Amino acid sequence: MASPLSANRFLDCLRDEGLTVVQVGDWREHNRNHVGPWGPVHGVMIHHTASRGSAATVQLCRNGYAGLPGPLCHGVITKDGRVHLVGHGRTNHAGSGDDDVLRAVIAEKALPPDNEQNTDGNRHFYGFECENLGDGEDPWPEVQLEAVERAAAAICRQHGWTHRSVIGHLEWQPGKVDPRGFTMTSMRARIAERLK
Numbered sequence: 001m002a003s004p005l006s007a008n009r010f011l012d013c014l015r016d017e018g019l020t021v022v023q024v025g026d027w028r029e030h031n032r033n034h035v036g037p038w039g040p041v042h043g044v045m046i047h048h049t050a051s052r053g054s055a056a057t058v059q060l061c062r063n064g065y066a067g068l069p070g071p072l073c074h075g076v077i078t079k080d081g082r083v084h085l086v087g088h089g090r091t092n093h094a095g096s097g098d099d100d101v102l103r104a105v106i107a108e109k110a111l112p113p114d115n116e117q118n119t120d121g122n123r124h125f126y127g128f129e130c131e132n133l134g135d136g137e138d139p140w141p142e143v144q145l146e147a148v149e150r151a152a153a154a155i156c157r158q159h160g161w162t163h164r165s166v167i168g169h170l171e172w173q174p175g176k177v178d179p180r181g182f183t184m185t186s187m188r189a190r191i192a193e194r195l196k
């Protein structure tokens, strides 16, 4: 059971992990807390945006779109490795996923297949959206992958979590394919190495 990090602590831990952080508008107050709960938090979820262009991607994740109001995550990791903070609190990134997966994340055990949509993920996961088309061809620059590693590790460090508390959207919600272009197994190995 973990209470969400304060906005200041969230910002500080990312900087302490060596990341360049961009604060976008009123990110500290921008959230979906009026439509549902935020916390307890149990993990970090990684996504790709399926969009092109850093500025447009950050705006999309801040504002959302018709049918899915923003913020769509907490931080947007652009191809240059910067982390743009767009929201703090409940955000629209995880949707409904599998309660068996959530139990495994809490226990930090190997993940079962995600074959149910019965649990509110926006309540329990920090979310990072990564600028990538997700077509399997758009490259993931090393500086961006390293930022994913650092951002996830920073939050795990704050909560005393291991790499097993970091999952991909595709491991949470049936039908999702993100992130595409690297494996979550490889990313978790990087995070584990960083947390040693």
Ligand SMILES: [Zn+2]
Binding pocket: 046, 047, 048, 093, 169, 176, 178
């Ligand atoms: Zn996603």
